[in-house]
Amino acid sequence: MNVKTSPLISIITATYNSMKYFEDTKKSVLEGDVEDFEWIIVDDGSTDGTRKYLQEIDHPNIKLHFKSINAGIEDSYRTGIELATGKYLLILDHDDTIPLGSLSKRLDLLESNPNALAAFGAVAYMDESGRIYKESRFPFVSDDCVLSSLFTLFGIFILPVYPLKQGCVVLRSSFVKNNPGLYDIQLFLQAAKLGPVIFIKQACLNYRTFRTQFSSSRKMRLIRFFQFVWAKYAFKFLPWYISPFFAIYKTIPEFFKVLWSFVSSKRI
Incomplete structure (x- = not known):
């Protein structure tokens, strides 16, 4: 008898009229370097054909949840987190992509450092066409390492701009579920406050930007x-x-x- 086990990581994506860039996101997840994952896609009442497109994707790791009305992105995140069964969790926006090799590296380091609540890396900024035009890095460190709580918080606050994005951070699911209502910056700051976090020097997210965002x-x-x-x-x-x-x-x-x-x- 085969006993079904939980996946190593749950990737959560909220979609809403996401047809323009979602194909790039899908490719980066399904053709990535991690096989033991579930991808929870929560559609927030799309009207542009996104729902039909999602229903036509045939992949055993994808779990779809369709909301009847548009209730906002935080409601979609909350739904995805409730559905997540993985040991780790990554929230990935519908128009961003995961650089190849960065996800498995973060997971490996979290597995070997059980006290760390999160693993993150640099953010590569790309324009509407997918061209990378700059990369943000965490201050004062240039190699893979485990950062102390105070050092991480100091690094975040010392910069005039926030150097991270939600999609570059992998978190322990138990921590996320124990801190309901926290997302993005606050969730990472809470993780850093409570314990050490892992930094890897490579880009962990290709973050798409728009002049009108x-x-x-x-x-x-x-x-x-x-x-x-x-x-x-x-x-x-x-x-x-x-x-x-x-x-x-x-x-x-x-x-x-x-x-x-x-x-x-x-x-x-």
Whole structure:
């Protein structure tokens, strides 16, 4: 009798009218270097043919979940996390791709470092056509290593811009499920606060950018500034004796990003 075991990793992708770039994402997952995975795709009420396209994909590792109404990306993530059965978890956006070799390396290092809650690497930024035009790296380290909690948090807050993206971080599923409601930056900061994390020097995500994307828009810059997001993160995740300094330090570049959004049409 064959006993079904849980996959090593659950990859979660939320789709919504995703036909334009999803083929690249699909190729990077299904032709990647990890075979023991489940890919949970949660469609958020697409109307552009994405649902029909997903239903026609024939692969045993894919699990589809269709929502009847558009309820937002965080609701899709929450659904995917609830459905996930893997030991590890990766949230991958519908228009991004996984660089070959980066996923297996993160998993191998997590398997050999049971105290680490997350493994991440650099982010390669690509334009609409898929051309890589820059790469962000974590400060002060240039080789694969295990980073302490305080060192990781210090590195994140010392840079004027956040050097990571959600899709470059592999997390332990148990940690994610024990921290419901946390996504993206906050989820990684919480992992770093609670324990060591693993860094690998290669790019772990090809992150697609658009000149019109909301995360770089003037409206979003204003929202972030007046909500004082990074100042709140400083007090939440950093030790009390340095949090006031970093709260001020992180607010200043956010102010200049707002100013820049009013004078430039380029990506920020």
